[in-house]
Amino acid sequence: MSLSPRAQAKREQIRTAAQQLFLQHGFAETRMDAITARAGVSKQTVYSYYAGKEELLADVLTQLIHRFFEDPSPLKADHAPLETYDDFQKGLNHLAETIITTLMQPDYLALIRVILSESIRFPKLGELFRSTVPVRVLKKITAYLQQARRQGWAHFEDADAAARMFVGPLLTHVLLDGLMTPDRPPRRPDSQQIEAIVRLYLKSLSER
Amino acid sequence: MSLSPRAQAKREQIRTAAQQLFLQHGFAETRMDAITARAGVSKQTVYSYYAGKEELLADVLTQLIHRFFEDPSPLKADHAPLETYDDFQKGLNHLAETIITTLMQPDYLALIRVILSESIRFPKLGELFRSTVPVRVLKKITAYLQQARRQGWAHFEDADAAARMFVGPLLTHVLLDGLMTPDRPPRRPDSQQIEAIVRLYLKSLSER
DNA sequence: AAAATCAAACTGTACGGTTCAGTTTGATCA
DNA sequence: TGATCAAACTGAACCGTACAGTTTGATTTT
Numbered sequence: 001m002s003l004s005p006r007a008q009a010k011r012e013q014i015r016t017a018a019q020q021l022f023l024q025h026g027f028a029e030t031r032m033d034a035i036t037a038r039a040g041v042s043k044q045t046v047y048s049y050y051a052g053k054e055e056l057l058a059d060v061l062t063q064l065i066h067r068f069f070e071d072p073s074p075l076k077a078d079h080a081p082l083e084t085y086d087d088f089q090k091g092l093n094h095l096a097e098t099i100i101t102t103l104m105q106p107d108y109l110a111l112i113r114v115i116l117s118e119s120i121r122f123p124k125l126g127e128l129f130r131s132t133v134p135v136r137v138l139k140k141i142t143a144y145l146q147q148a149r150r151q152g153w154a155h156f157e158d159a160d161a162a163a164r165m166f167v168g169p170l171l172t173h174v175l176l177d178g179l180m181t182p183d184r185p186p187r188r189p190d191s192q193q194i195e196a197i198v199r200l201y202l203k204s205l206s207e208r
Numbered sequence: 209m210s211l212s213p214r215a216q217a218k219r220e221q222i223r224t225a226a227q228q229l230f231l232q233h234g235f236a237e238t239r240m241d242a243i244t245a246r247a248g249v250s251k252q253t254v255y256s257y258y259a260g261k262e263e264l265l266a267d268v269l270t271q272l273i274h275r276f277f278e279d280p281s282p283l284k285a286d287h288a289p290l291e292t293y294d295d296f297q298k299g300l301n302h303l304a305e306t307i308i309t310t311l312m313q314p315d316y317l318a319l320i321r322v323i324l325s326e327s328i329r330f331p332k333l334g335e336l337f338r339s340t341v342p343v344r345v346l347k348k349i350t351a352y353l354q355q356a357r358r359q360g361w362a363h364f365e366d367a368d369a370a371a372r373m374f375v376g377p378l379l380t381h382v383l384l385d386g387l388m389t390p391d392r393p394p395r396r397p398d399s400q401q402i403e404a405i406v407r408l409y410l411k412s413l414s415e416r
Numbered sequence: 417a418a419a420a421t422c423a424a425a426c427t428g429t430a431c432g433g434t435t436c437a438g439t440t441t442g443a444t445c446a
Numbered sequence: 447t448g449a450t451c452a453a454a455c456t457g458a459a460c461c462g463t464a465c466a467g468t469t470t471g472a473t474t475t476t
Contacts, residue, residue, distance in 0.1 A: 010450090026328070028236040032437060042451045047438070116387055117325035120234065123391040130388040138380075161377065161404040165412075168376020169369065171383065172346075179324055180338040183331040196369040204373075204412030215425085240461065250427045255462070 011049050013039045019060045023110035027057055027118050057118070058125065064111055065129050068102075069136065088153040089202060091144070096170060096194050099137075103174045104188040113179060138163050145205075154205040165204060169197045219257050221247045227268045231318035235265055235326050266330065272319055273337050276310075277344065296361040297410060299352070300374070304402050307345075308378055312396040317386045346371050353413075362413040373412060377405045 017039035021030045032053060036043045050056045080094070081087050102108060119126030141163040148154040156162040173193075178186040225247035229238045240261060244251045258264045288302070289295050310316060327334030349371040356362040364370040381401075386394040 026325070031435090042453095043438080044440090044452095045450060048449090053437070113324055113328075116321055117234070119388065120321075120390045121237075123389075126388050126390065130384060134384055134388075156408060158401075158404040158408070161401065161408050164377040164380040165373065165405065165408055168378070168380050169372040170376070171379050172342075172372045172376050175379065176338060176342055180327065180334050180342075181331075182328045182334065193366075193369065196366040197373065200364060200366070200369050200373050200412050203414065204408050206411065206414075218425090239459090251462080252428090252464090253426060256425080261461075 010041065010045065014041060014046055014049060014056070015060055015063065017041075018056050019064065022057060022060055022114060023107060026114055027053075027121075054122075058122065061111070061115065061118075061125050062128065065132050068108065068111070069133050082147060082151055082153075085153050088148050088151070089198070091148075092166070092198050092201065093195065095141070095144070096166075096198055097191070099167065100170055100173065100188055100194065103170070104178055104186045106186065109174075109178045109182075109186060113182070138167065141166055148205075155207045156205055162205065166201055169201075170194075215257075218249065218253060221249060222254055222257060222264070223268055223271065225249075226264050227272065230265060230268055230322060231315060234322055235261075235329075262330075265326070266333065269319070269323065269333055270336065273333075273340050276316065276319070277341050290355060290359055290361075293361050296356050296359070297406070299356075300406050300409065301403065303349070303352070304374075304378060304406055305399070307375065308381065308396055308402065311378070311382045312386055312394045314394065317382075317390070317394060321387060321390070346375065349374055356413075363415050364413055370413065374409055377409075378402075 014035070018030075018035045021034055021038065024030075032043065032046065035056075036046055039046070046056070050059065080091050082091060115126060115129050119129075138160070142159045145154055145156070145162050145166075146159055149156065154162075173189045177188070222243070226238075226243045229242055229246065232238075240251065240254065243264070244254055247254070254264070258267065288299050290299060323334060323337050327337075346368070350367045353362055353364070353370050353374075354367055357364065362370075381397045385396070
């Protein structure tokens with residue numbers, strides 16, 4: 001069942017080339033010939049590793065989804081100290097910054113765009129992404145908030161609503177300035193805008 | 209420059225058929241033959257009204273974008289009374305409900321999906337949508353909040369951040385349960401979830 | 417007012433031209 | 447000897463056009 005190291009390498013070459021092209025042009029506009037050319041590989045080889053174009057896309061996206069989530073950066077905020085209220089404020093700020101930085105990467109935006117486009121054709125992929133990335137991120141944030149509540153720094157009833165209240169405003173930037181304007185490079189909100197959001201957010205978690 | 213009533217009607221037939229198919233299958237997967245069949249019109253006629261498939265898509269989406277925004281419902285909250293704090297709370301709740309109801313319509317979700325998919329090919333369309341719908345909605349909300357602030361019911365510094373804080377959490381539902389799962393019918397959040405969000409939001413606008 | 421005439425819009429079919437995914441072939445490399 | 451390569455090929459899908467004939471509705475003629 002396992003592949004030889006050489007085969008692994010070939011497969012990786014193909015996947016990488018396909019990934020770049022799928023993310024840049026989308027599924028329909030990507031030509032198999034372009035993939036083989038970029039991978040420096042013959043067409044026959046591609047078809048000896050993948051049954052077809054769709055299977056190749058599935059492999060590329062599946063791998064990307066897992067890689068993006070295993071990326072350690074976005075969610076290590078829960079390992080930061082949380083002893084003073086200032087820690088909490090800094091933690092949220094850092095969390096917001098890393099979420100924005102991650103989401104606003106051109107590759108990440110492209111991935112979301114492809115998934116939204118193709119999830120009609122491949123419902124499985126949409127579901128995989130949904131349940132892997134955003135749902136887990138929401139859960140992590142929920143956990144962090146509950147930890148802060150135990151410490152007495154946050155007061156809320158509905159943890160899910162509180163988590164959405166945190167991510168939501170960030171998403172507005174991603175949608176408007178990242179996904180909706182693919183021609184110009186994504187303009188991420190500056191630190192002041194993020195701070196304003198976090199400050200407002202903290203008020204919603206204050207006592208009474 | 210104006211078209212005869214008969215021509216208007218034909219054009220409308222074509223547009224309607226094209227709209228249904230583009231929203232259902234997207235641009236690439238929609239066949240011109242399918243459009244002519246559904247419109248009950250010959251191919252020649254389509255090409256006498258439109259230079260090609262792309263022009264047809266542009267017309268369909270442009271019309272949809274304007275229609276969705278001119279839809280009176282989403283934003284008449286600013287005409288509701290705003291004299292007591294209770295008015296404000298009710299106003300926000302109503303606003304949230306109508307925003308969710310509008311966005312969660314299958315047609316609206318499909319429109320967003322098509323725009324996100326095709327905005328690489330047609331940057332103009334993405335920009336038209338962005339500047340017409342979400343940007344104006346944000347501005348309306350901002351105006352409403354500032355009105356509430358003048359009445360003393362809301363306290364905030366950054367009006368833009370406050371507006372995003374309101375729409376953001378709603379968007380999380382649209383994204384996760386509307387856009388990411390096109391196979392099953394969209395599950396809109398129930399009134400309790402929306403109330404929880406509004407309640408939390410009101411805290412972020414409270415004094416100090 | 418009924419009949420004849422006419423231009424423009426429309427239809428249906430057929431098909432040219434192109435693009436592309438996937439296959440076959442025969443040579444080359446390791 | 448088995449994997450890989452380049453290149454040519456196949457077959458199907460699909461956009462857009464050409465064309466010969468029909469419908470429509472208005473205008474003119476009797």
